[in-house]
Amino acid sequence: MKITFRIWMQDGPNSAGEFVEHAPEGLAPDMSFLEALDHVNESRILSGQRAIEFDHDCREGICGTCGVVINGRAHGPLAATTTCQLHMRSFSDGDLVTVEPFRARAFPVIRDLKVDRSSLDRVARSGGYVSTNIRAAPEANSILVPRHAARAAFDAASCIGCGACVASCKNAAASLYTGAKLAHLSELPQGKIENTLRVVRMVEAMDREGFGSCTNTEACEAACPQEISAHLIARMNRQYNWARLKSLGRKLT
Ligand code: FES
Structure with missing residues (x-):
């Protein structure tokens, strides 16, 4: 051809x-x-x-x-x-x-066609760690995970971090990527412990890295090769606003 x-x-x-x-x-x-x-x-x-x-x-x-x-x-x-x-x-x-x-x-x-996408890695890294007890693996049924939560966490975790969401967004926002990285942890009981701090750190890291603000065009969802849903952006924004409200009157570090 x-x-x-x-x-x-x-x-x-x-x-x-x-x-x-x-x-x-x-x-x-x-x-x-x-x-x-x-x-x-x-x-x-x-x-x-x-x-x-x-x-x-x-x-x-x-x-x-x-x-x-x-x-x-x-x-x-x-x-x-x-x-x-x-x-x-x-x-x-x-x-x-x-x-x-x-x-x-x-x-x-x-x-040429190569770009530096390490800014996405830094956003993910800013979220910190997930607390977990070490030593022997716990009995599998000691932490029950509802089926819908497991499925939602897995869907979010399917993000491959390619950056198509950023490239397709007129504001070059990384909200879909960050929303997915937050959701794959916060849907699970193990990821809920540090969730408030993680949301604040990752959302603020997006701004520091120079990503734009989301204006809900959902071009990111259309471009995502993993079909990550834009509802994770609304979820992230809700959690961020809630975290900031809770932090009023005390220092969040
Ligand atoms: S080269 Fe790995 S996703 Fe395309």
Whole structure:
């Protein structure tokens, strides 16, 4: 199939970038999108040019490392699909496909399509630890977890931290990511102990990292490859406001 790629290239964080066009030969509909980019890079290397850099690891939709904006949509045209799980059959012969990095103030470009998403790690880390007793594993039925809570925690924990929610948000907010990271702990009895402190720390870390504020467009939910629900944002905001109310009159550290 014949596809023309228009790919963002930028030498470094402070360099000017530009789109370069490539129309590689030999693309097949069953190639993954990343294999098509590999194909572009092979032809560039054979002609003495440097490879275009992009992030990837598992290529199985698990790790959250891949992520580019394809024709204006984070991870491309398919719902609930990471860039690495997208295939060229999702495009038509003769298409012009524009490929850009995730753009957000908190995701500075490293090179070409690679961005630094360590701001998400710092938000998660700011939440601190979950208290738990060590030594022998407790009897499994000593802490009962209702089925609905286990399911909700698991759904939230399926967030792979790719940052598509940030890239798709007009405010570059990380509220869906943070809401998911909070919910996968706070739904469970073990995670409730430090929940108040955790919510305050993580919400305030989002601001420090330069993420924008959520204005409830829910573009994040539409772009999320794991289909994390935007109701977790409302849950996080409710918990944050409650935590701040409770802290009135005493210092929350
Ligand atoms: S490379 Fe791991 S999710 Fe895409």
